[in-house]
Amino acid sequence: CDLVNLYHGGQYQLYKYHKYADARIVFAPEKASASFGGDPDNFNFPRYDLDMGLIRVYENGKPAKIGNHFAFSKNGAQENEMVFVTGHPGSTQRQLTVAQLLSLRDIGLIDRLLRLAELRGVVEQYRQTGAEAERVGEGLINSVENSYKALYGELQTLLDAQFMQRKQNEELALRQFVAARPELQAKIGGAWDAIEQAQIAYRQQYKPFSFIEGSAAFMSTHFKYARMLVRAAQEKTKPNAERLPEYADARLPMVEQALLAGEPVHPDFEKVQLNFSLTKAREILGSDHPFIQRVLGKASPEQLAERMIKNSKLADLKARKALWDGGLAAIQKSDDPFIQLALAIDPEARALRKRFENEVTSVISKNSELVAQARFAQTGTDAYPDATFTLRLSYGKVKGWDEAGKPVAPFADFGGAFARDTGADPYALPASWHAAKSRLNLKQPFNFVSDNDIIGGNSGSPMINQKGEIVGLAFDGNIHSLGGAFWFDPRVNRTVAVHSGGILEALDKIYDAKELLKEIDGK
Structure with missing residues (x-):
């Protein structure tokens, strides 16, 4: 259920x-x-x-x-x-407020499109190196091209002045409907302003959150496995109600399945992707950012990607299973560079997540529910809910x-x-x-x-x-x-x-x- x-x-x-x-x-x-x-x-x-x-x-x-x-x-x-x-x-995103649509237009979509455009060139360059590289990179290039075309179409919609005017008119009419009813105004009237304030926090936190907690800095199956192993081991020591939602008892079988599915890992392609994502993280966060200095040290993104992929055993299913079965003790003793990296950045990543949830996600969730109540009062369920x-x-x-x-x-x-x-x-x-x-x-x-x-x-x-x-x-x-x-x-x-x-x-x-x-x- x-x-x-x-x-x-x-x-x-x-x-x-x-x-x-x-x-x-x-x-x-x-x-x-x-x-x-x-x-x-x-x-x-x-x-x-x-x-x-x-x-x-x-x-x-x-x-x-x-x-x-x-x-x-x-x-x-x-x-x-x-x-x-x-x-x-x-x-x-048909029921987002105008403030949310503007953030999506100005920050989220443009950032993703720029990265996808660059990634497409990087992957195509890799695919030109041989028949096997062409095959290995095919899945990602298809995904990148599909995502780019879809997101570009979304951006074009949000850049359309008539569309945005339509959304502004709809929102204004709803706010006027609420303002004309004292009982609704007292309960709901401040929801739009609260969501707009959350967008200010979103714009401030977007870059570090996406690269560190969102793992955009680590475009690597090795790191994906490491993050899952580290967090699963940590979260399983807590009562179920206190865990991150993705590591609750009901979700752990899916985590284990993803971790031990035997997905092929291609080291050369991993190096290309990790080098790209580390380079973008350094470019966008800045060379002096403490996170970048902690992760790269004196190494270049290319050098670090080469060293970590070479010395990691996480591509081996048996190695992952041993760490999964060994729990937190095995994780803490591991000398795998990706496990060590995931452990090292986890406190900062969790802190960013907590702040983002407190100042952005929870504020939007609470007040979006109030806006939804206003829509119900105005039109009932005439409009179907977002997918x-x-x-x-x-x-x-x-x-x-x-x-x-x-x-x-x-x-x-x-x-x-x-x-x-x-x-x-x-x-x-x-x-x-x-x-x-x-x-x-x-x-x-x-x-x-x-x-x-x-x-x-x-x-x-x-x-x-x-x-x-x-x-x-x-x-x-x-x-x-x-x-x-x-x-x-x-x-x-x-x-x-x-x-x-x-x-x-x-x-x-x-x-x-x-x-x-x-x-x-x-x-």
Whole structure:
């Protein structure tokens, strides 16, 4: 069960889940077809991606018997058809105050975008050093490019004068509504000013907090492991109620799983990332900052990264397990440089966290709840709450939009994928597709758009029609969806999905997955 905070504390609900611990992948397409078009096509449409996979869940070592489920539609989504997306949207900021939006615009987004832009160049340079480096760095470069495009779209929204005026007008109307009611004014009237004061503290504390407690100075899997080991050992000595939330008894199994999952660690790539993050920390905090002097000493970021990666054993699963099992005594005796580093900076990191929680997080949380109460008094639950990575249902229609006065059709078919194929990455369809071209129905819808309101976190969400049939899988949004973190514009914001008929066509004609098709059909 999860206790879910909705409307920024204005409402709480208890969500109960059935958890399947044994899930096994049974089908995944080639990367070239799953992410055809790469970064240029990301957040764009028309789109031609088989961005899906099939997973089978097991109970007691056997495929689970699922009594209630949605059937897979062979026909797929139709134009103007009502569709529902059920999934777990990550986070939105539609109910933030104007002061919070300004801090996000002026501090948070710009800082992250600058670092991502530099990191992209560093990772691309590393990937040019060889075939293995190209493979190792692929996951991070994809993440960086995706994040950069998404955050840039958010920044463009917050720089739009009309949008900001709209938010200011909404806030002013709400504050006037409260001011006109003495009982509300007495209880809620000071909430906006308190949040604005918290933003002043946020701006002052953002840099040291993000680099030290937020670990932005240590872009390294080695340090991630060290921080988890050190804090888990320390927190387990305390009563459960006094621990950091992420190390409560209910969370420790997830910490252990992350720590002992056997994720591959690539030393050369670790050095590149750690050198980059230490260099940025020194640049932004300053060479004379006590934290920088304590961490670097007389070494350069490159020298320190080289030395620490070379002398650490935390890439070894057995070494991590020994420290996990050994508890605080083993941690305190460890001579691993990352463990020693995590121990050395922990008092300062905890102090920054406590101050940030006292002066920023708790103030915003308390007063956001009051603002939410004001909204309830004004409009009730007419507006749905910000996304919280918990189950939501979004309804909409399969429809295109107008772009610069020209209509964008809601469907993209298999023929369009072959027309866009150039043979060069990222527009190179795999050999399996070319071999199957003569068997494919090139007019079969492949990807499509709808006006469902989704956000990052919804990828993989089923799209269901009024008959209770799965007609698509949501996997992205168009370029106008990037402002969806702050508001939903039904005129142009679109969900991008894989068509269920397109999935079946590919499984049948390209991948010859006859047994899977029978299983999908319930046979």
